[in-house]
Amino acid sequence: TYRSMSQPTIITVAITGSLPKKADNRAVPITVAEQIESTHEAFEAGASLVHCHVRNDDETPSSDPEKFARLMEGVRKHCPGMIVQFSTGGRSGNGRERGGMLSLKPDMASLSTGSVNFPTRVYENAPDLVDWLAEEMLRYGVKPEIEAFDLSMIFQAATMTKDGRIAGPLHVQFVMGVKNAMPADRDSFAFFAKTLNRLAPDATFTGAGIGRHQTTLIDWSLEEGGHCRT
Amino acid sequence: TYRSMSQPTIITVAITGSLPKKADNRAVPITVAEQIESTHEAFEAGASLVHCHVRNDDETPSSDPEKFARLMEGVRKHCPGMIVQFSTGGRSGNGRERGGMLSLKPDMASLSTGSVNFPTRVYENAPDLVDWLAEEMLRYGVKPEIEAFDLSMIFQAATMTKDGRIAGPLHVQFVMGVKNAMPADRDSFAFFAKTLNRLAPDATFTGAGIGRHQTTLIDWSLEEGGHCRT
Ligand SMILES: [Zn+2]
Ligand SMILES: [Zn+2]
Ligand SMILES: [Zn+2]
Ligand SMILES: [Zn+2]
Numbered sequence: 533t534y535r536s537m538s539q540p541t542i543i544t545v546a547i548t549g550s551l552p553k554k555a556d557n558r559a560v561p562i563t564v565a566e567q568i569e570s571t572h573e574a575f576e577a578g579a580s581l582v583h584c585h586v587r588n589d590d591e592t593p594s595s596d597p598e599k600f601a602r603l604m605e606g607v608r609k610h611c612p613g614m615i616v617q618f619s620t621g622g623r624s625g626n627g628r629e630r631g632g633m634l635s636l637k638p639d640m641a642s643l644s645t646g647s648v649n650f651p652t653r654v655y656e657n658a659p660d661l662v663d664w665l666a667e668e669m670l671r672y673g674v675k676p677e678i679e680a681f682d683l684s685m686i687f688q689a690a691t692m693t694k695d696g697r698i699a700g701p702l703h704v705q706f707v708m709g710v711k712n713a714m715p716a717d718r719d720s721f722a723f724f725a726k727t728l729n730r731l732a733p734d735a736t737f738t739g740a741g742i743g744r745h746q747t748t749l750i751d752w753s754l755e756e757g758g759h760c761r762t
Numbered sequence: 763t764y765r766s767m768s769q770p771t772i773i774t775v776a777i778t779g780s781l782p783k784k785a786d787n788r789a790v791p792i793t794v795a796e797q798i799e800s801t802h803e804a805f806e807a808g809a810s811l812v813h814c815h816v817r818n819d820d821e822t823p824s825s826d827p828e829k830f831a832r833l834m835e836g837v838r839k840h841c842p843g844m845i846v847q848f849s850t851g852g853r854s855g856n857g858r859e860r861g862g863m864l865s866l867k868p869d870m871a872s873l874s875t876g877s878v879n880f881p882t883r884v885y886e887n888a889p890d891l892v893d894w895l896a897e898e899m900l901r902y903g904v905k906p907e908i909e910a911f912d913l914s915m916i917f918q919a920a921t922m923t924k925d926g927r928i929a930g931p932l933h934v935q936f937v938m939g940v941k942n943a944m945p946a947d948r949d950s951f952a953f954f955a956k957t958l959n960r961l962a963p964d965a966t967f968t969g970a971g972i973g974r975h976q977t978t979l980i981d982w983s984l985e986e987g988g989h990c991r992t
Contacts (some may be wrong), residue, residue, distance in 0.1 A: 603857045646942065647877050647884045648914065654877045654886050659942050662879075683913040684878065684944045691945075712876065712889050715921075719960070723953050730949070 542615075542759040544738065545574035546583040553591045558577040562587050564599055569637075574609035582607060583642070585619045600633040610740040611632035615639045617677060620665055622655050630661075634668040641669060642705075643676040643698075645688040649712035655681070666697045678704040679740075681713045686724060690731035702735035704728055706753075709745035716745040718752060772845075772989040775804035776813040783821045784830065792817050794829055798836035805841035812837055813872070815849045823853040827863040827909055834868055845869045847907060850895055852885050860891075861933060864898040872935075873906040873928075875918040879942035885911070892918075896927045907968075908934040911943045916954060920961035932965035936983075939975035946975040948982060955986040 547570045552560045561570040564586070571582045584607075586599040604616050617640035620630045634641055643665055644657045669676050676698055678689040692698040706724045708716040721739060728735050738759040741749030753759065777800045782790050791800040794816070801812045814837075816829035834846050847870035850860045858863050864871055873895055874887045899906050906928055908919040922928040935952045938946040951969060966990040971979030981990065 542902075581873075632901070645896075646879045646912075647886075648912075649876045649887070649889055649892075649918070652889060653886065654888050656877075657879070658884050659879055659882060671841050682876075683950060684911070684942075687945050687947070688879070688942060712918060715917050717917070719957065720913060727949065 542581050542738070543579045544581040544583055544617075544759070545571065545579040546585075546620070547571050549576065562591050564602045568604055568610060569730075571607050571614070571745045572610045575614050579593065579614070581615040581617060581640070582611070583617045583619060584638075585621070595629045595632055597633040597636060600638075601636050602672070604636060604638055617641060618674075620644075621679075622657070627661060628664060631668050634665070634672050634674055637672045638674055640675045640677050641665075642679050643669065644679045644681065644685065645681065645692065646685040648681040648685075648710075648714075651711040655713075663697060666692060671698060674705065675699070677697055678702065679707055680704050680724065681707050681710065683720075683727065685725065686728050686729065690735075693732060700732070700734060702728070702732045704737045705737060705740050706737060706749075707740045707742070708749060709742035716741055721749070721752045722756060725758065763890045765987060772811050772968070773809045774811040774813055774847075774989070775801065775809040776815075777804065794832045794836065797833055801844070802840045805844050805891050809844070811845040811847060811870075812841070813847045813849060814868075815851070815890055825859045825862055827866060830863040830868075831866050834866060844856040847871060848904075850874075851909075852887070857891060858894060861895045861898050864895070864902050864904055866880050867902045868904055870905045870907050870933075871895075872909050873899065874909045874911065874915065875922065876912065878911040878915075878940075878944075881941040885943075888952050893927060896922060900927070900929060905929070905933065908932065909935050909937055910954065911937050911940065912958065913950075913954065916958050917961065920958070920965075923962060930962065930964060932958070932962045934965060935970050936967060936979075936988075937970045937972070938979060939972035946971055951979070951982045952986060955988065 547561055547567055554560060561567040584603055586594045588594040599738055600618055616638045618633055618638045618640050624655055645662055647657050648655050680686050689702055689704060693700045693702050708714045725737060728737055739749035739753035777797055784790060791797045809893055814833055816824045818824040830848055837844055837846055846868045848863055848868045849872050875892055877887050878885050910916050919932055919934060923930045923932050938944045955967060958967055969979035969983035
């Protein structure tokens, strides 16, 4: 459903992406301790959901379940009630490695329901991997946030909800501004929201813009009745 | 532009897909001689463009330039004025193999400007491969038919036309009904046509529906002012 004015807006903080390093930005939290502290600051500033990536000691993306476990433990202790969302994004590992931490039962996890081009490569989410990640989320009671990099991923998420591969109601993030995938386009954003509402009337959505498109997508998301993400 | 009523509709025939074999359908033309005869029949029935895949002797998909050369020679001889379009689709080979026959200078060739999920795999068109195929088409004067399996591919094609990687005017085929990619959806089809017209006002388009969606997409394409394909 389109969010009614009385429902609270969920503010998401993505404390650490999968790529920026200390050399790019001193403020990027890399260690689990830094990530917990950074999440706590965002929590006190009003964020209610944290989107988590973890890193190896050399700052490269990691999918180590042990790091995810310590991060979740710290967030739950310091930020009571905050929603913990793990990334199953493709930079942190190959194939099923990407979902090795779902058994930790975070509140949510990201799930891309298709493949798309990224700036220099194919972001591969083969059908059998998507199905397996969805299955793990069902098994461990993890609510997926669908990362929709293109229109077909919204259709695929709705189909998977209808046939029971995903537990509803659906929550979808429209991601725009990634080079070679969907650019930040106002008309397309409105069409995505309208289509999601047609296919899954009880679904919620949010918008995520990459880089300079971040605030634009927050505006569009609020205008169309979605949640927002910082 | 939307096709005006006075412009002729181009009827495309896809004589041989990349997959069906004689065991599935006795009528599928496999050898180059069979393909030429089949194209000739379609030409006499009014088809003006032929979309070509070639096959190995064991009926598996091929990207052999020699076969493409013989097919083009036969079509040009038997079907004067017919537009010859080669497929650079992914089943016929890996990477640059897929464009090895562009130097034969067919009138057109297919070009997917992004990646997407197919029924059992990722249809991979990595950014550097897309750029290379487009470059070869520019070099040999081959007009691309953009195979748009999702919305972002329309944006990508428009961007590539604006920055000179593709020679305009753009011609795009909206492909729907492939499992795990875009389903056949009327509203999305209209949005694709509207978006293409907004991004590239001089572009033309056609619709291709897979399997049972074939006639549906022809209807939608004509309704929205596009060309058709059989
Ligand atoms: Zn604290
Ligand atoms: Zn992420
Ligand atoms: Zn003949
Ligand atoms: Zn084809």
